[in-house]
Amino acid sequence: MALLRLENVTKRFGGLIAVNNLSLEIQEGEAIGIVGPNGSGKTTLFNVISGVFFPEEGRVIYEGKDITRMPSYKRAPLGLGRTFQIPRPFGSASVRENVATGAMFGTLAGKVSVDDCLEIADRYIQLVGLEEHESKEALTLTPVEKKMMEIARALAMHPKLLLMDEAMAGMHPKDIDKTVAFLKKIKEEEGISIVAMVEHIMRAVVGFAERVMVIHQGKKLVDAPTKEALEDQRVVDVYFGHAAGEGNAKG
Amino acid sequence: MKKNIVKYYPLIPVLAVYLIMFLIGFFMPGMWQMVALLAFYCALGQSWNIFMGMTGYVDFGYVTFIALGTYGMSLGITYFSQFEWLGMGIIVIGLILAMFLAALAALLEAAIALRLRGAYFAIACIGINEGLRYFIEGAKIWGGSEGLIFFGALTQSLGRETVNQLTTFWADFSVFVIAALAAFLNMHYMRSKIGYALTAVREDEDAAKVMGVNTTKYKTLAFLTSGLLGAAVGAMAWGLKLGHVYPGDVFVIHYTIECIVVVLLGGAGTLLGPVVGGLIYGLSKYWLAIIMPGFQLLIFAPIIIIIIVAFPEGVIGVLKQRVKRTALEKYIV
Structure with a gap:
């Protein structure tokens, strides 16, 4: 059974079709990269999966259960964690409290005390290397630190499926390599599926993903093992604008 | 275990201030009324x-709860004082009614207004407050615009001496108790899961939801707690103490503004803030009314503006930053 299955999902905003009849499957423990040019519907797809928006058509099945119209706050305890494209820290709270909040309301919700959560937070803060900033207010962090904090916060939720929305954009290549290595390690240790949405950073995709999905204009263009997908002519066209016969691909 | 007690240390300065206020009022002749007024502002600010x-939502209709609390107490005494065997029980009934009305209003208001944010939420709360007032007046329920006058009924059922003690001492004393209870609940919320959830709501409600926080539940809980405490203050400090209630006297937005000023002066979201704010506000209002009667508001407004400009985070908000990494840190929250 797939961990997550999307069946013919369509999400419209007025006349704009952001996600168009898209189906996909994610197995437990997979590392998947989703790529596609700006405006191709990647973030909308994440929003549909995490319940920020409900799709107009299609179904979202998680662990065999239909969660298409389940409010987002009920999905986190089931094991759906995510980070945001533009980090959304709880600004006035400390880094430690931010990460602890993840632990408190994720899959461990109701099973752990506040103190336990703070201890869990310490562990993940150390993993992402923010221990020096632990007691700082989250809004005083640099953008990259905020991204790392969000990853720690999402991991502290102990998710089964982690959606990372361009978590590595804006990072130094060295940091990207470090983050990729560390995500791979976490994935093995805790058995979570990680879906990273990466836009332009092929370095991260190649290093991290086992399978890549290319999305273009809300549709799935290619879904194949990483190397194969990135060498696909259609993908090259979409990214570099030589859309054969279509002439409307946007870089 | 010790760690758990340390978490509640910030209650010490709050309770100490209340105790000192109480002792001053109790032992220094002529001070009780002033201390009672200060306790009233502290209790409302804290509530x-x-x-x-905790949520960042500004409830401009807060006085609704104080007013409904007053009505609860008034209705309890008005309708139950005929049963002499109830004795002091009518005050308990009044308090229960106050809680019931406030809870009902809080849940309804939460269902309607808490879906809105920012200015829309504020306006909706004002609307509900005005609506309730004109509903009571227009539909002529609970005495309509003539209100309820029950001082006589109270005296008849409990006796002059008891009522005298109730209105001049116990009504005010109970405000201290409510203030302390509010401080304790606030502290408890801050230190528990509730506090983390509400901080997340305040900072980024949509992100909080995705993180698994049932934002509606936690907002409603805080709203309900705040409303019930306000209603308790109204029941005691207005209902029981004054012996009458008129809709035009209690559903007045002026009192909400006073709550806001008290909290902003002291520091929103802090525990000690509303106490300090209540003291500053209450004392200056009291003294200015004595030294220049009639002009107090003229002087008062600039003072408040200056304080708010100098301490945008409130007195305690600033103090909190100052005592960071000192021995005082664990006492000031």
């Missing part, structure tokens, strides 16, 4: 702050 300070 209002539980919702506003």
Whole structure:
């Protein structure tokens, strides 16, 4: 059974079709990269999966259960964690409290005390290397630190499926390599599926993903093992604008 | 275990201030009325702050709860004082009615207004408050615009001596108790899961939802707590103490503004803030009314503006930053 299955999902905003009849499957423990040019519907797809928006058509099945119209706050305890494209820290709270909040309301919700959560937070803060900033207010962090904090916060939720929305954009290549290595390690240790949405950073995709999905204009263009997908002519066209016969691909 | 007690240390300065206030009022002749007024502002500030300070939602209709609390007490005494065997029980009934009305209003208001944010939420709360007032007046329920006058009924059922003690001492004393209770609840919320959830709501409600926080539940809980405490203050400090209630006297937005000023002066979202704010506000209002009667508001407004400009985070908000990494840190929250 797939961990997550999307069946013919369509999400419209007025006349704009952001996600168009898209189906996909994610197995437990997979590392998947989703790529596609700006405006191709990647973030909308994440929003549909995490319940920020409900799709107009299609179904979202998680662990065999239909969660298409389940409010987002009920999905986190089931094991759906995510980070945001533009980090959304709880600004006035400390880094430690931010990460602890993840632990408190994720899959461990109701099973752990506040103190336990703070201890869990310490562990993940150390993993992402923010221990020096632990007691700082989250809004005083640099953008990259905020991204790392969000990853720690999402991991502290102990998710089964982690959606990372361009978590590595804006990072130094060295940091990207470090983050990729560390995500791979976490994935093995805790058995979570990680879906990273990466836009332009092929370095991260190649290093991290086992399978890549290319999305273009809300549709799935290619879904194949990483190397194969990135060498696909259609993908090259979409990214570099030589859309054969279509002439409307946007870089 | 010790760690758990340390978490509650910030209650010490709050309770110490209340105790000192009480002792001054109790032992120094002529001070009781002033101390009672200060306790009233502290209690309201503390209660209002539980919702506003923790969620960032500014409830401009807060006086609704104080008013409904007053009505609860008034209705209890008006309709139950005929049963003489109830004795002091009518005050308990009044308090229960106050809680019931406030809870009903809080849940309804939460269902309607808490779906809105920012200015829309504020306006909706004002609307509900005005609506309730004109509903009571227009539909002529609970005495309509003539209100309820029950001082006589109270005296008849409990005796002059008892009523005298109730209105001049116990009504005010109970405000201290409510203030302390509000401080305790606020502290407890801050230190528990509730506090983390509400901080997340305040900082980024949509992100909080995706993180698994049932935002509606936690907002409603804080709103309800805040409303019930406000209603208790109204029941005691207005209902029981004054012996009458008129809709035009209690559903007045002026009192909400006073709550806001108290909290902003002291520091929104802090525990000690509303106490300090209540003291500053209450004392200056009291003294200015004595030294220049009639002009107090003229002087008062600039003073408040200056304080707010100098301490945008409130007195305690600033102090909190100052005592960071000192021995005082664990006492000031």
